[in-house]
Amino acid sequence: MEGGFNPNNSKIGRKALCEFIDQEITGDLRSVPGIGPAGIKTLKECSDHIENTYQLIGKFLMLKKSDMTEQEHCDAMWKWLKSIGINSHRSGVIRALGLKMCVSYPHLFSDSIFQTDDANAEEATEDAILLK
Template sequence: MPKTVERIPYCATTTTTRDDALAEFIRAKIEGNLSEVPSIAEATTKELAKGDEPIKTTHQLIGKFLALSPDEPDGVEHCNRFKYWLQDKNVANHLLNNIVEAIAEKTECLIPGEW
């Protein structure tokens, strides 16, 4: 029987990324290495690369975030969809909100109004 995963909505107030690390990521050029995203280290990179939909670059991760956009603009729903997708990729629970925040904020700078 498959393990049931608890779905807790995205909450920006529970992120643990340092403000300076997030700001640096937002300002920086995207090089493609997933480790440039705050909170993504080797273990997370390995999990993202697994499965039918392997993610191996920051560009692909941002693309996945964009692909999960709801038909009608809804930032909360968009972030929840991305968080649950990350959870399904077996990303550690304590990293989920941090990664969602980083990708959502970076995307907002690249494509204002997207989320």
């Protein structure tokens, strides 16, 4: 199996995820949970020359085709990140971007695609409040 997006593979901490969703988009790639110095270097050196969060979000949105399911869209981003050499935290980065877009553009995604299996009732309630 080739692999793809799985929110259960996200290793992004809850605090970092909530901070990212709550903050304004600054353009700084370091603000995206799961992207560190090596990831920033990889993004800047890829053929799309992703230099800021606006471009990364733009790439994420460009991969969304009108007939795609949410899972297919997230899988497309996962495969793109893999193809450029992002080897860790792919699902976490996608989950962070997807939840950010879910808050910013409520009809683009349903929040259910980003739910993890280990989310307890309290976390699910907090997520629902966060996403409103």
